[in-house]
Amino acid sequence: DIASDRAALLALRAAVGGRILLWNISSPTPCSWAGVNCSPDNSSVIELRLPGMGLSGTLPANTISNLTNLQTLSLRYNALSGPLPADLFSSLLLLRSLYLHQNFFSGEIPDSLFSLKSLVRVNLAENNFSGPISSGFNNLTHLTTLYLQENHFSGSIPELNLPSLVQFNVSYNNLTGKIPKGLSRKPKSSFVGNSLCGDPLDNSCGSEKHKKKLSDAAIAGIVVGSVLGLVLILSLVFCLRRKLGTKGVGRKKEGASKEKEVEDSMEIQGKNSTRDKVKEKEKEKGEVSVINAGKKGLVFFGNMGWNFDLEDLLRASAEVLGKGTFGTAYKAVLETGLTVAVKRLRDVIMGEKEFREKMEEIGKINHENLVPLRAYYCNRNEKLLVFEYVPMGSLSALLHGNKGAGRTPLNWETRVAIALGAAEGVSFLHSQGPKISHGSIKSSNILLTRSYEARVSDFGLAQLAGLTSTPNRVSGYRAPEVTDPCEVSQKADVYSFGVLLLELLTAKAPTHEEGFNLPRWVESVVKDEWTAEVFDLELLRYQNIEEDMVRLLQLAVDCVAQYPDKRPSMVEVTSKIKEIYCSSLHDPSGDIVNVVSALPTP
Numbered sequence: 001d002i003a004s005d006r007a008a009l010l011a012l013r014a015a016v017g018g019r020i021l022l023w024n025i026s027s028p029t030p031c032s033w034a035g036v037n038c039s040p041d042n043s044s045v046i047e048l049r050l051p052g053m054g055l056s057g058t059l060p061a062n063t064i065s066n067l068t069n070l071q072t073l074s075l076r077y078n079a080l081s082g083p084l085p086a087d088l089f090s091s092l093l094l095l096r097s098l099y100l101h102q103n104f105f106s107g108e109i110p111d112s113l114f115s116l117k118s119l120v121r122v123n124l125a126e127n128n129f130s131g132p133i134s135s136g137f138n139n140l141t142h143l144t145t146l147y148l149q150e151n152h153f154s155g156s157i158p159e160l161n162l163p164s165l166v167q168f169n170v171s172y173n174n175l176t177g178k179i180p181k182g183l184s185r186k187p188k189s190s191f192v193g194n195s196l197c198g199d200p201l202d203n204s205c206g207s208e209k210h211k212k213k214l215s216d217a218a219i220a221g222i223v224v225g226s227v228l229g230l231v232l233i234l235s236l237v238f239c240l241r242r243k244l245g246t247k248g249v250g251r252k253k254e255g256a257s258k259e260k261e262v263e264d265s266m267e268i269q270g271k272n273s274t275r276d277k278v279k280e281k282e283k284e285k286g287e288v289s290v291i292n293a294g295k296k297g298l299v300f301f302g303n304m305g306w307n308f309d310l311e312d313l314l315r316a317s318a319e320v321l322g323k324g325t326f327g328t329a330y331k332a333v334l335e336t337g338l339t340v341a342v343k344r345l346r347d348v349i350m351g352e353k354e355f356r357e358k359m360e361e362i363g364k365i366n367h368e369n370l371v372p373l374r375a376y377y378c379n380r381n382e383k384l385l386v387f388e389y390v391p392m393g394s395l396s397a398l399l400h401g402n403k404g405a406g407r408t409p410l411n412w413e414t415r416v417a418i419a420l421g422a423a424e425g426v427s428f429l430h431s432q433g434p435k436i437s438h439g440s441i442k443s444s445n446i447l448l449t450r451s452y453e454a455r456v457s458d459f460g461l462a463q464l465a466g467l468t469s470t471p472n473r474v475s476g477y478r479a480p481e482v483t484d485p486c487e488v489s490q491k492a493d494v495y496s497f498g499v500l501l502l503e504l505l506t507a508k509a510p511t512h513e514e515g516f517n518l519p520r521w522v523e524s525v526v527k528d529e530w531t532a533e534v535f536d537l538e539l540l541r542y543q544n545i546e547e548d549m550v551r552l553l554q555l556a557v558d559c560v561a562q563y564p565d566k567r568p569s570m571v572e573v574t575s576k577i578k579e580i581y582c583s584s585l586h587d588p589s590g591d592i593v594n595v596v597s598a599l600p601t602p
Ligand SMILES: Nc1ncnc2c1ncn2[C@@H]1O[C@H](COP(=O)(O)OP(=O)(O)OP(=O)(O)O)[C@@H](O)[C@H]1O
Pocket: 321, 322, 323, 324, 325, 326, 327, 328, 329, 341, 343, 371, 387, 388, 389, 390, 391, 393, 394, 440, 444, 445, 447, 457, 458, 471, 473
């Protein structure tokens, strides 16, 4: 009954401390305590969700194990340690979801877990659990999620015959042997970081006997053969390099066209002259020239008073910002001090005329939440785009970059403001005509100004690249109906925008591992558990924002609907985000609860 549940919770509180010390223990019922949910008639505790509450120490016996009506237990992201009490699960027969990940728990999984027939989700990842993975998991026939990664489990993986199992991960343990057949269709990333063999991993198990049959002589033969092969390849490369060098210089002397010069000088860049050696040095320092030759012919848009030619651009000191789908992006600082972002495109399938028309189209588009294309250069061999430089980097870098000390966490208001800015930018694009879409919405294309306003970049470029250059990096954002990346509808943009919102809320990169699908992952978590299981832990520090977070998450889920017709339009998305933004301004969520220092570093 509720009195015994209350006593169990008080014993837990006395043992593990943290933020649950703030519970109002003068209250006769525990049902109003943070993280505690009771049955409708308040007769028992059915959910205990204490994620990131700064809990530490070991779990004592007779605390949680006495909450006999518990359906959800989440203690994730705390500093709990030591083995789990042997009888922890014996009486929790109604338990459906168990989240103990990101703690320091050690020892073996107690056998009492394998009698919990109602279990649907089990996450024990990122702890120090050891011992074998028990075949007892086969008793848990409703299991859809089993996460055991980043522990010290050893031995081989048992054959698991769990028809509902969708999410499975045992990566980064000490497991050995062959991956059982029934799991061979899970992604590679579920198994990496062990000494496992067989499908889906690349290393087949082979037979030991066969290996032993290789005689010493055979091994010596293989070694000699490999060395000879290497020598042959090296001499070939050497000959080729010499040939290429002479060709480039020769053509220059003949006074070949400037276009060719651009091409050749790029080919031989850094190979011949002292100037090139200096370049090489600069490269080591992280500075490179965008390209190593000149031809006037930059086409400018708008009236920005920008006045420079290609040669000025080539003389600018430049630094690589990153390699993207369409080429390499550079930051270039001109001698006048003007800083621009230059994109050098590769694999453009469009002809020159068509390309120029496309640039004119993009250059006309102007909105405060879009990164403006200011100029372009185009000849048969070289295509450069010059954009305004946006100083604070991309949202992707901000969300997934340096997580160490000194990093300013992205607070809730900033995230909603970024979402709103990005939505306004994409909405504006869509308002230019029903056929106009962005085509490549993702967090690395949302750039931030000094005041963290969002600016969407790379719009309209998706159509330039051929099918061959379709990168995997976009696939995490791509709507299921998109087969040709050059033809992305506005509704497909909405899907990508939904994934972007999910990324902003969960801080999980949609592309962070093979086979991971962010929308599916969020959908797999039942709605009641969103707050506890889905949101970025950095957001859980802020109070009074739960309702707004859930509203934004619901909007994101609407955007990633399977069928395009079910998705809202960008105008609708924008107006919903605006409402959430206004509400978060009226209800400032400044209070950061100071438990952060007590938390383990993620
Ligand atoms: N206008 C800009 N101002 C400042 N930084 C930029 C600008 N454009 C791009 N960048 C930076 O350069 C990096 C590389 O950009 P790029 O667009 O080439 O690749 P991407 O966005 O990572 O991938 P994709 O080409 O597939 O969109 C980006 O992550 C971004 O941080």
